[in-house]
Structures are given as C-alpha cells and as structure tokens.
Amino acid sequence: MATDSDVLYPPRPEPDALTQFFWDGVNEHKLLIQRCSNGHYIHWPKIVCRFCLSTDLAPAEVSGRGQVATFTQPVQPFHPYFQQHPGYVLAVIELVEQPHLTLVSNVVDVAAEDVRVGMPVEVTFREVAPGFTLPLFRPAATGS
Ligand SMILES: [Zn+2]
Incomplete structure (x- = not known):
C-alpha cells in the first residue's frame, strides 16, 4: 500500500x-x-x-562541467514521484574530463523545450528529499 x-x-x-x-x-x-x-x-x-x-x-x-549528449522527456513515469513532476528532462551528460564519460541525470533550471544536444551544463546538488541529494545539471553559467 x-x-x-x-x-x-x-x-x-x-x-x-x-x-x-x-x-x-x-x-x-x-x-x-x-x-x-x-x-x-x-x-x-x-x-x-x-x-x-x-x-x-x-x-x-571532477569539474562538474559537461554537455547534454542526449535527452528525453518521459511521458509515462514509472514512479509516483515522477508523476508529480511532469515534463522533467532525463539526460545523458558527457563530462568534459574525457570523451564518452557519461552519467544519467536531469537537466533543471531551463524550460524543457530549450534543452539541446550539446548544451553546456554544470552540476548542481539538490536535496530532493530530506537527507537525499542528487547531482543534477543546469545550463552552464556563461563565461565559465
Ligand atoms: Zn586505465
């Protein structure tokens, strides 16, 4: 239940x-x-x-800097938490430290329709539940 x-x-x-x-x-x-x-x-x-x-x-x-290698917007969330967060962006992030060094995360702080492959991003740590932090990615600050 x-x-x-x-x-x-x-x-x-x-x-x-x-x-x-x-x-x-x-x-x-x-x-x-x-x-x-x-x-x-x-x-x-x-x-x-x-x-x-x-x-x-x-x-x-590592620096926490990278780029969006690919992304999607899941439309059939598998977990109730994600049903409460429609439109989130699930992405593969390629880190700058090494070609094809990737991890799966979310892209935040940008409208989903503005996310692009190759978009520079940087890690941001967000507490998504009490005592539970995730490494998410946001558009990189310009000039960095
Ligand atoms: Zn080695």
Missing part, C-alpha cells in the same frame, strides 16, 4: 561497496568519478579499468 513518502519522494539509490564513494561525494556536494592510476575515468564504477585493466582505482573529483 502506498504511503505519503512513496508519493512525495523519489526512489533512492542503494549504494554498494563500489558505488558508496559516489554518493558520499554527492552528500558533500562533490562529483567523484572513479579513475585509474593511468588517468582513465570510469563510470559506473568497476573493479578493473576497462581501458588498461588497472585495478589501481580511486575516486577523483
């Missing part, structure tokens, strides 16, 4: 040993991406670098 909290709050991630650092970083308003000792970024985190097979991996803070 649905409760008020099911309706009001988005589903939460369930971090494991590999992904805990990412969410710890988000809680400190830092975007941390796993990086190997040879400088390759990897997301989502793995136990071995897919580029060089290094197992010497550690979280590294």
